[in-house]
Amino acid sequence: MNQNSYLSSFRAWFTAPMLLSFLVFGTMPLWIDAVGLYQYLGLEVMIWVIFALAVNLLLGYTGLPSFGHGAFLGIGAYAFGLTQFNVAANLWLSLFGAVAVTAILGGLVALLISHRRGIYFALMTIACAQIFYFIASKWTDVTGGEDGLLNIARLPVDLGLTEISIRSNFSLYYLCFAAYVIIVVGLWRLVHSPFGKVISAIKQNDSRVAFLGYNVWLYKWLIFTLSCAITGLAGALFAMAQEGAYINIMSLQWSGIAILIVLIGGGFISFWGPVLGVIFYFLARDILGAYTETWLLWFGLIFVGMVMFKPEGLAGMWRDGRTLLGRKPAPQPEPSVTEPSAAGGD
Amino acid sequence: MALFEASHLHKRFADQVVLEDITLSFEENQISGIMGPNGAGKTTCFNVLTGRFKPDRGRVHFDGRDITGLPPRKIARRGIARSFQMMNLFDEYTALENIVLALPEVRDKGFRVLHDLSNDSGAQDRGAQVLARMGLGGREGALASDLPYGQRRALEIGIALAAEPRMLFLDEPTSGLGTDATAILAELIGEIRKSVSIVIIEHDMRFLFDLADHISVIHWGQVIAQGAPDQLRENEWVRASNLGALA
Numbered sequence: 001m002n003q004n005s006y007l008s009s010f011r012a013w014f015t016a017p018m019l020l021s022f023l024v025f026g027t028m029p030l031w032i033d034a035v036g037l038y039q040y041l042g043l044e045v046m047i048w049v050i051f052a053l054a055v056n057l058l059l060g061y062t063g064l065p066s067f068g069h070g071a072f073l074g075i076g077a078y079a080f081g082l083t084q085f086n087v088a089a090n091l092w093l094s095l096f097g098a099v100a101v102t103a104i105l106g107g108l109v110a111l112l113i114s115h116r117r118g119i120y121f122a123l124m125t126i127a128c129a130q131i132f133y134f135i136a137s138k139w140t141d142v143t144g145g146e147d148g149l150l151n152i153a154r155l156p157v158d159l160g161l162t163e164i165s166i167r168s169n170f171s172l173y174y175l176c177f178a179a180y181v182i183i184v185v186g187l188w189r190l191v192h193s194p195f196g197k198v199i200s201a202i203k204q205n206d207s208r209v210a211f212l213g214y215n216v217w218l219y220k221w222l223i224f225t226l227s228c229a230i231t232g233l234a235g236a237l238f239a240m241a242q243e244g245a246y247i248n249i250m251s252l253q254w255s256g257i258a259i260l261i262v263l264i265g266g267g268f269i270s271f272w273g274p275v276l277g278v279i280f281y282f283l284a285r286d287i288l289g290a291y292t293e294t295w296l297l298w299f300g301l302i303f304v305g306m307v308m309f310k311p312e313g314l315a316g317m318w319r320d321g322r323t324l325l326g327r328k329p330a331p332q333p334e335p336s337v338t339e340p341s342a343a344g345g346d
Numbered sequence: 347m348a349l350f351e352a353s354h355l356h357k358r359f360a361d362q363v364v365l366e367d368i369t370l371s372f373e374e375n376q377i378s379g380i381m382g383p384n385g386a387g388k389t390t391c392f393n394v395l396t397g398r399f400k401p402d403r404g405r406v407h408f409d410g411r412d413i414t415g416l417p418p419r420k421i422a423r424r425g426i427a428r429s430f431q432m433m434n435l436f437d438e439y440t441a442l443e444n445i446v447l448a449l450p451e452v453r454d455k456g457f458r459v460l461h462d463l464s465n466d467s468g469a470q471d472r473g474a475q476v477l478a479r480m481g482l483g484g485r486e487g488a489l490a491s492d493l494p495y496g497q498r499r500a501l502e503i504g505i506a507l508a509a510e511p512r513m514l515f516l517d518e519p520t521s522g523l524g525t526d527a528t529a530i531l532a533e534l535i536g537e538i539r540k541s542v543s544i545v546i547i548e549h550d551m552r553f554l555f556d557l558a559d560h561i562s563v564i565h566w567g568q569v570i571a572q573g574a575p576d577q578l579r580e581n582e583w584v585r586a587s588n589l590g591a592l593a
Contacts, residue, residue: 008465012462012464012465189459189460190459192462192463192464193458193459193460193461193462193463194452194455194456194457194458194461194463195456195457195458195459196459197439197443197446197447197452197463198447198456200438200439201436201439201447204436204437204438204439205434205435205436207398207418207434208430208434208435208436208505210417210418210419210422211396211418211419211422211427211428212419212422212427212447212448212453212505212509213419213422213423213450213453213509214419214453214456215419216419219456
């Protein structure tokens with residue numbers, strides 16, 4: 001392999017925005033206090049970025065609006081705690097438990113909804129999320145009901161020869177950051193692979209994809225299950241951050257916030273939209289929240305304004321800014337705002 | 347035995363019978379045409395033949411195998427591709443990406459999540475060849491949504507052709523095209539017939555009569571006449587109808 005091939009291979013896996021995000025997030029605990037923010041905020045941002053990337057895989061790339069994804073965040077959190085309490089107090093096993101349980105339940109839900117699209121798909125996700133929510137609230141012996149699952153430990157990172165404690169927000173952040181790096185690199189490859197091209201084509205015109213010989217149902221099932229698995233991982237990290245699993249994160253409100261973040265960030269046109277959206281949301285929460293208790297009202301108005309005047313979100317503004325400055329936007333196979341359309345000439 | 351045979355197809359939607367009793371056959375290496383007045387059931391017939399709708403009765407055989415009621419993806423994998431009367435492109439993709447996605451080799455790599463499609467020179471080259479064949483050479487990087495209507499129509503057919511089918515169904519390919527573009531399309535279809543059997547539904551009777559080896563006339567959900575274009579011109583019903591005048 002010559003130097004150009006190595007470079008081409010490297011660029012297939014890593015891009016400048018990706019490396020920039022690694023630099024910013026990788027150093028965030030070192031400067032976040034200095035800019036007047038706090039370490040736990042960094043944790044929240046990191047976990048929500050993973051969650052939002054998972055939501056965008058469905059919404060932005062495949063055109064599948066899941067309005068109940070918060071349920072899977074909660075399932076991941078509960079599964080992490082329950083594995084820790086009932087199987088073994090081992091970080092890797094508990095993380096695996098969270099991801100596996102969420103993927104299985106997500107896969108079961110996907111069995112029911114993968115033949116749907118549009119509003120029917122969205123309504124089915126809401127219905128399934130409500131079922132999980134009420135199971136979690138009523139199955140108190142397992143989930144702790146309204147009180148939640150308390151005293152979930154931040155288990156040490158067992159590296160075989162040594163163990164690293166993640167009891168501090170600072171050290172837990174770097175576990176989340178490691179998960180972020182893996183998820184981002186993995187998803188970047190995924191959306192640039194033939195698989196990624198197919199799911200984006202499904203968003204644009206699922207009937208035509210079927211007439212090309214692709215199993216649309218299977219692709220939708222796989223992407224929903226994968227999205228749930230990643231959400232489960234985010235839920236497990238959130239359980240450690242909160243040192244508990246609580247039912248509120250399974251509510252439709254949290255699912256709605258995830259959608260809102262993805263849209264404000266510009267997930268429809270950019271891989272990085274969810275990342276921008278999360279940063280914007282948490283900064284708005286903390287900065288606006290410092291001035292008014294009604295910050296969510298103002299955030300909602302910003303959202304309305306964004307939808308009316310710049311539906312491509314922050315990523316769209318960034319793209320326009322680059323164009324104005326005479327720089328060509330980086331070529332990306334990003335999805336866009338087009339609704340899925342039906343094939344047919346009838 | 348014909349390459350494609352449909353026998354006694356019946357399809358109804360609620361209380362409306364659209365296909366009463368359709369029996370058709372399409373020979374290999376021929377251009378077969380389906381014509382009929384508006385509302386005759388031509389597109390529904392196409393949709394039944396290509397798997398979009400299941401027939402309520404009747405059988406469909408392709409290459410000696412029963413494909414009745416199979417979903418579109420399975421029918422596509424058996425070597426049948428179709429274009430659509432209303433444009434069905436992937437508008438956010440470039441012309442080349444539209445074609446590449448339809449290539450069987452890319453379809454077979456669909457679950458390879460580590461494969462880098464943009465660096466797959468084999469697929470890119472084959473996609474470019476298809477585009478060139480469709481007269482779209484040099485338009486590889488253009489977004490499908492930015493192409494003019496005639497080129498979009500060519501791309502629509504190119505996507506179907508990229509799937510390397512044995513039989514290609516074209517649903518009103520001249521729809522919306524002007525005289526010049528129709529002539530170019532006729533030339534194009536004349537070129538691709540060398541490698542694929544073609545079935546065309548068409549309103550433009552001159553276009554169809556010039557190209558087709560065999561034509562079936564559908565009306566009231568039934569095949570009321572069929573034969574070579576010259577035979578059909580003499581057909582009493584075709585002569586009596588507006589269709590005959592146009593042809």
